[in-house]
Amino acid sequence: MLFNSFIFFIFLGIVLPLYYYLPAKLRKPLLLVFSYIFYAYWDWRFSSLLFISTVTDFFLGKQIFNNKKKGKYFLFVSMVVNLGILAFFKYYNFFIDSFDALATNMGMHLDYLHLNIILPVGISFYTFQTMSYTIDIYRRKLGPSNSFIDFAVFVSFFPQLVAGPIERATNLLPQIQNLPKPTKLQIQQGIVLIVVGLFTKVMIGDTTGRFVDQIFGQPSLYKSSELLVALVLFSIQIYADFSGYSSIARGVSKLLGIELMKNFEQPYLSTNITEFWRRWHISLSSWLKDYLYFSLGGNRKGVKRTYINLMITMLLGGLWHGASWNFVIWGGLHGVYLVFHKLILGKAKPKAEYIYDNLGGISLLASKVIFTYILVLFTWLFFRATSIETTQIFFSKMIHWEPSEFTMRFLGITLIFMMATFTLDLLMYYTKTHTYILLIKNKSIVYGILTAMFFVTLLFMFQSDPLPFIYFQF
């Protein structure tokens, strides 16, 4: 069930009172049962995959910990099982179709190997999450869980099961083992995150998405400026959609007394591409850094190898998003950007904090932010385009520019959404918190703002078709 749906609020309305009023020892089984109900709502058949992944890594985790010498082999088995399931459901047809395209040129056909496979929701997320568990045990960062229920709740925890954040066992497992009741502050923060997240996802993400889906669906029908506007609106849509969803996930978790990691930290305010990847989809980028990049050697094996490791990480990161060459190109482009940035920086490390205290400095900051945004915007084309043909049409229309009678209308609409997103981001940036509304001392003002936002969002949800969350397809 989608977070932006009424059935989810009904679900939450059942889970939360039970969670608060049941005895402590029953809270974990309750979470486990309702997490599986949440997942089974999509398609009950795939609950079995979730269970297989849970059982496999629970027992393999113990074996990895107890067998110092043979731990590597048990880890390997864990990787094979997890990645095998992911590879089959997500990438089997991609590779068959790619090989078929090559084989056709040689007069052979492999299309008979194509299968009708349904991609289980959230498989990319929970697979990475369980893999982090076994890898951290192998690296001796974590001991195995002795309670199967604790581990099962860790894997299936419904607020972050289908779309992240991809949690680390070192963060989430201890919280699940203790499962405290939420504090008053957590409940307040949780409500704020849910309301603001829902507003962001529905009123910014879904509304921009309507334009994007139509224009990218039939790009040949639209003029050049309209396509460009659609790309900018997509950059807003994907950010609002994903960050809104992550915000709701964090908010719901807080209502259960659990702290999840932040997944976004105002990425479009980044001054360079390296900073962008510290602010965008943080749970994935940090996972790739810790478990792939560092495993390949990171920057410890020379400059050339560092760049190769970076490229491999970003290419695979692109592939994680979807079984399509478009995503590989997207990841590859970001890899190139990161390599270039490292080249420019040389041995210097990027500054963590920049001080801009005069007009010249502010202008420099603004131009860095805009330049970084443009670099990222270009890659979004490959991320969103459903086919190479769409990309070709886009480029063709940029080169052979066709003016549109609606350029100013579209620009006006885009500006409004940019301002809305920018305002929310600036508030988070300068207050250094996602629950900035709670900084207002007078709680009547807080309640007034939140209830108005929630009311309008619910009205919109009630009378329009919800757009699915973009990252569900991953």
Place this chain on the structure above:
Amino acid sequence: MHIKNIAIYVVVFFFTIIILELFLQLGSVGVLSDNVTDTKLGNALKPNYQFVYFNEGFSVGKINDFGYYGPAYPRINKNKERICLLGDSYVEGIQVFERNHFRNILENELNNSNSIKYEVLNFGRSGFNLNNVYCYYNLFVKEFNPTKSIVFISASDLLNNETSKLLPFAEKINDSIYINNDFIDYPPFKYKQATEAFRGKSIILGFISKCITIIKSGEYKEIVFEKLTPSNNKDVIKDIDKSIKMTDLTKSIIMELSNQNCVFVIHRETTTNTYDYLIDEFVTYAQNINIEVVDLSPLFESLKKNEINFNHWGKSKKKGHFNQQGHKEIANYLYNYLISKK
């Protein structure tokens, strides 16, 4: 203190609502009312109204200064061949951009191939039946001095002559057709007029109104409970009452419009074919009294045979109004017809 807090809450709540209303309007998130009350037409399109439409298709457009769709050709016809299009939402065609509408394509084709210049005007109105079209033509469209008018008809237009009480309607009195404008004294119309200043000006109020409609119709169950809602066999097709025939009024309207240089374009329902026998009755009647009829059925059959999609919307997965390809095909078909008649 308690009352003070409540007051602060209420003020902040409504202030936030106003900010959000601004955001919704500037971001074209919702739609405002596109019509205004009119003492002659009952319900006219709001001049200069800008819209963003999302349903089957997607379009951005504007109602012109004179209160119809497309370029703003004034009432005075400067010696051009002027063709007026009349009909319901299939003619209105706001599912597509104006540049993809068959009005625009037809006009360009006519002007590119003729020394005489053409103006094609779109007077399509969503929900209008033949009775409404007749009134609209006589009360408004005629002011634009059409050389020829093309009236689109489907089976539902021939079904009955019932019309909204908020609009003028044609009635037959002693073999003549009169346009009844009793709607002016109808209390709901007066209420609409009196509240015009603020009605339809708020997207949020529009949301509330739509939500109330959804709740009253019972559709809220599917929205709230999704797949947990038991199905209610919506697709049961009701039996057709084939005793329903074209009324005398309908026949008189057809005759009168034909006498005013109107050509009828018939299209059989593209989603259902329940009352299409009335189209056959109309065709027979038209042949008997020698009026011009253009039948789009051969065109649609040919398109279906060649698997050319003309009314299916891929993005929204809906089927109904003509898509961009449909508009192109209709424009070409009408162009060939008009050229053949010259």
